[in-house]
Amino acid sequence: MxxxxxxxxxxxxxxxxxxxxxxxxxxxxxxxxxxxxxxxxxxxxxxxxxxxxxxxxxxxxxxxxxxxxxxxxxxxxxxxxxxxxxxxxxxxxxxxxxxxxxxxxxxxxxxxxxxxxxxxxxxxxxxxxxxxxxxxxxxxxxxxxxxxxxxxxxxxxxxxxxxxxxxxxxxxxxxxxxxxxxxxxxxxxxxxxxxxxxxxxxxxxxxxxxxxxxxxxxxxxxxxxxxxxxxxxxxxxxxxxxxxxxxxxxxxxxxxxxxxxxxxxxxxxxxxxxxxxxxxxxxxxxxxxxxxRGDHWWGIGPGAHSHVGGVRWWNVRHPAEYAARLGAGRSPAAAREELDAQARRVERVMLGVRLAEGLAVGELDGPGREATAGLAKSGLVEPGALEFGRVRLTRRGRLLTDTVVRALLPD
CATH class of the missing domain: 3.20.20.70 (Aldolase class I)
Incomplete structure (x- = not known):
């Protein structure tokens, strides 16, 4: 946090x-x-x-x-x-x-x-x-x-x-x-x-x-x-x-x-x-x-973050304020954001590509899918996994995860 x-x-x-x-x-x-x-x-x-x-x-x-x-x-x-x-x-x-x-x-x-x-x-x-x-x-x-x-x-x-x-x-x-x-x-x-x-x-x-x-x-x-x-x-x-x-x-x-x-x-x-x-x-x-993987969780405690159904929020940080809010019957949440479909897809790509199981190519838009061939040629993602519809990082790709994410999510 x-x-x-x-x-x-x-x-x-x-x-x-x-x-x-x-x-x-x-x-x-x-x-x-x-x-x-x-x-x-x-x-x-x-x-x-x-x-x-x-x-x-x-x-x-x-x-x-x-x-x-x-x-x-x-x-x-x-x-x-x-x-x-x-x-x-x-x-x-x-x-x-x-x-x-x-x-x-x-x-x-x-x-x-x-x-x-x-x-x-x-x-x-x-x-x-x-x-x-x-x-x-x-x-x-x-x-x-x-x-x-x-x-x-x-x-x-x-x-x-x-x-x-x-x-x-x-x-x-x-x-x-x-x-x-x-x-x-x-x-x-x-x-x-x-x-x-x-x-x-x-x-x-x-x-x-x-x-x-x-x-x-x-x-x-x-x-x-x-x-x-x-x-x-x-x-x-x-x-x-x-x-x-x-x-x-x-x-x-x-x-x-x-x-x-x-x-x-x-x-x-x-x-x-x-x-x-x-x-x-x-x-x-x-x-x-x-x-x-984008599951749901509730974060309890001062400063804890939560995510449920595309809504993400975070609690007030100081223990005294956290206790006071709950004592008054109020939520301790300080702020929250509601992620639209595009923002949720971006998060799935950013987090999913970090996993050894890889990311489904179907999560990518057109430019992102087109970028996968170049990433494979550069040795950052596995060509064999791409043939089965998955984007999986090579060991070199793990060192350059941010580079891969930028290629998969072009502006």
Missing amino acids: PQKPPDGSLPPDDGALPAAALAEVTRRPFGVYVHVPYCAARCGYCDFNTYTAADLGGALVSSVGLTTFVDIATGEVRLARTVLGEQELVVSTVFVGGGTPTLLTADDLGRLLRILDDGFGLASDAEITTEANPESVDPAQLEQLRAAGYTRISFGMQSSRPHVLAALDRRHTPGRVPEVMRWARKAGFDQVSLDLIYGAPGESEADWAASLDAAIQLGPDHVSAYALTVEEGTKLSRRVRRGELLEPDDDLLADRYLQADDALCAAGLTSYEVSNWSRGTDTRCRHNLGYW
Whole structure:
């Protein structure tokens, strides 16, 4: 969730959605994202909507903090149920992100699932994920989370090198990740995922190789690897602007990406989205696939984004304003936009082309279809897939995804 959400129109106080959007809800999977906007400390590269104790007047445990977050969020679950009506609607995926969700107690995180189940009903095979910083969990908490119904956990490893973690302002030590992985496996988690970041200031090719090797040795079911981006307004951007740190260039980031793909694929993980690898189809993140495939989801929490039937909206960002709106019986949505058919098609192309399954050629207009032959000739999309009506990126195409999208969506 970037610091500056897009412009949009003012939503109604009751959060009501157009009838046409509601009519689509049961036609595709429905997920719930919960944004827990609290962190013990802010990482230097992070521009997510998060708050530390210092940001909230000295304590996270407050009337709008950790101890009451689930109670406040319950109001938005009730609002969502009212807005979406009485139609039968089962939640197929839940993703609790942040921030650091595991700053909440395991009891509260379990209670959150019960509230969602009572409000909507969780599918019997629901994928239920929580993110966690390695330093924010212990064995007992992980066992409680698994018993509460969480099936998947994603740890923010980022790097195995102490100096790289320091450059990113991460608080955990490299040895903590193997420890929490063991605890998660012992607790019985069906899937364990690791997040990595490449291109940090001071990270060498050997550092990145060591981080990849360390992650692979832990046997994760899923790995996400993202290039470091220097976001305006972050501590990292200020240090880069002052000349204290160098921003990585695109060529270096491309080399790091190929290095990751080589190592992960050699270890038996397969790329199913540009920045995500899994051991099999059953260990892909179903919740994130819902975003890329244009499914429906309701985002709960300060700054959370939602999408239902071509209507997209985002909540107010500060926890105090979020709580005040729900307390007054109002929707916490700050703004929204209704996507017309063309805008929805553009999004399907932009997101769908990132997936290994590719994009149906039928999603493209005439100029876009004509561009596919040139993209194949340039080695950016697979010629064989085009013969079967799919636009699939080659490995080189994954490095130039934006170039491919511009060709498929000419002005």
